[in-house]
Amino acid sequence: MNVRLRHDAIVRTLRRNGTSTIGALSQEVGASRRTILRDIGALREEGYVIHSDVGRGGGVQLDPQSLHTTAKLLVPEVFALLISVAAMRAAGNLPFADLADLGLAKIERSLSADKVRDLRAMLACLHIGQLSPLQDLSDMGRMDADLLPAFETAFLARRLLRFRYRDARGRETQREVEPQAMLVLPPLWYLVGWDPDRHGFRHFRMDRISSPEALAETNFRRRHVPFEDDVCPYNELRNR
Amino acid sequence: MNVRLRHDAIVRTLRRNGTSTIGALSQEVGASRRTILRDIGALREEGYVIHSDVGRGGGVQLDPQSLHTTAKLLVPEVFALLISVAAMRAAGNLPFADLADLGLAKIERSLSADKVRDLRAMLACLHIGQLSPLQDLSDMGRMDADLLPAFETAFLARRLLRFRYRDARGRETQREVEPQAMLVLPPLWYLVGWDPDRHGFRHFRMDRISSPEALAETNFRRRHVPFEDDVCPYNELRNR
DNA sequence: CAAAAGGTGCCAAGATTTGGCACCGTTTTG
DNA sequence: CAAAACGGTGCCAAATCTTGGCACCTTTTG
DSSP: OOOOHHHHHHHHHHHHEEOOHHHHHHHHHHHHHHHHHHHHHHHHHTTTEEEEEEEEEEEEEEGGGGOOEEEEEHHHHHHHHHHHHHHHHHHOOOHHHHHHHHHHHHHHHTHHHHHHHHHHHHHHHHOOOOOOTTTTTGGSSSOOGGGGGHHHHHHHTOOOOOEEEETTTTOOOEEEEEEEEEEEETTTTEEEEEEETTEEEEEEEEEEEEEEOOOOSOOOOOOOOOTTTTTTTTTHHHHH | HHHHHHHHHHHHHHHHHHHOOOOHHHHHHTTTTHHHHHHHHHHHTTTOOOOEOOTTEEEEEGGGGGEEEEEEEEEEHHHHHHHHHHHHHHOOOOOEEEEEHHHHHHHHSSSOOOHHHHHHHHHHTTEEEEOTTTBBBGSSSSOOOGGHHHHHHHHHHHEEEEEEOOOSSOOOOEEEEEEEEEEEETTTTEEEEEEEETTTEEEEGGEEEEEEEEEEEEEOOOOOOOTTTTTTTTHHHHHO
16 A cells, blocks of 8 residues: 555544444554554654554544645735735734634745745735725725736736726826736735836726736746825826 | 655756756766656646657656645645635635635645644634625634634634633633634634533624634534524624 | 766565564453 | 563664666756
């Protein structure tokens, strides 16, 4: 029998019976006492928390809290989870937030260093403004769900984003920008993009963007996005 | 060289070089062409997405989006993540929520069936009331952070919860209840507990609970928590 | 067509895992 | 107290699994 299969069998048995002795496991799994002991050592190495009571009436027991999952997550999925937890934390004092952080920390630890760097870079794209205490909750996210797919692709794969934009005076233009950041100034969302044609940063209110589309392979350069008052449309927001 | 180490080396090389041939990998890793091919097969079994182009100028390539993490999460941590994403979804239209769900689905899939049942049971404990559009965001979570540790323990390990409670008339009593659910009716949080002494459900406003403490091993029975009007303190809330 | 690339089946040589054994330290029980 | 029932460790030969080499197949490109 394969090592991994045997490990699985041991874990399964411990899960089912709660507690067991090495001898019983040996019989159940069909491996020698010696091998079971080695396997339990290996499982502990891997991170399983296995308690053992020595002496007559003793046995081994899988810590019920330690049943762990080894999910294979794509990096964008981890990114999404990070944002979820960050947003939740920003939104209030929900319990379990600490636990969620712990879980995320573990996920991060299992990523390679360069991937973590990528993740942080992506998170850096999302600037969430301070929420005033009287902020309307439903106005947190005025981003149209239709926009999401194209945005996700453009941000995560660093593609040029093409969309139609209706400016403050109602004129419609077509734009192609490098998406650099998303700025959340509740209740408004902004896309901060570098316009290669105009050679400068531009802000686009999400609710004025339509039919976005991520263009083919571009891998544009990340830029330092300035958030000074002259670039950032705080004032427009303040004058509402 | 160990199998796992070699697998890691292959993945690392593919990550670095983007694309490579079997021959080059063979040299780099120090194993035969045959072994590399076997390893790549094993990696694919494990879930790695490895593209290969046959013919002159071909090679193998690790799908850059498929870099995956295999974190070992404790079940309570998964629970916490689930709540985070659920809360985020409830709070608004943040992007990436779908991706986060996908990630969570994968995590869930990697759990054993009985653990998923447990998770669902735990999630079922959290009843989040509808948020009115004019809800104050900062009033989402008026649950004192001091309460969290004891609550988490009590809920996740199903222990009796002992705490001091100040009722509407200001009288302080000591309670010991089986925590059955948390009811979120923004801006108020309630603990729904079964009081074994009084043999009935009781609601406790979180902000009137103090010095909670999870008692030793109990593993009480889950009960069907009724949320009819006569039990649920909606009225108290409405009359604020 | 020839060369370069991925992919498969087979087998003996080489490396790792396994089982058995002796033995140690604890704890419970008669 | 002594024996029994536990988990845990070191050692070694036997059993098992992995590896490398080889022949050969298919696809693609110049």
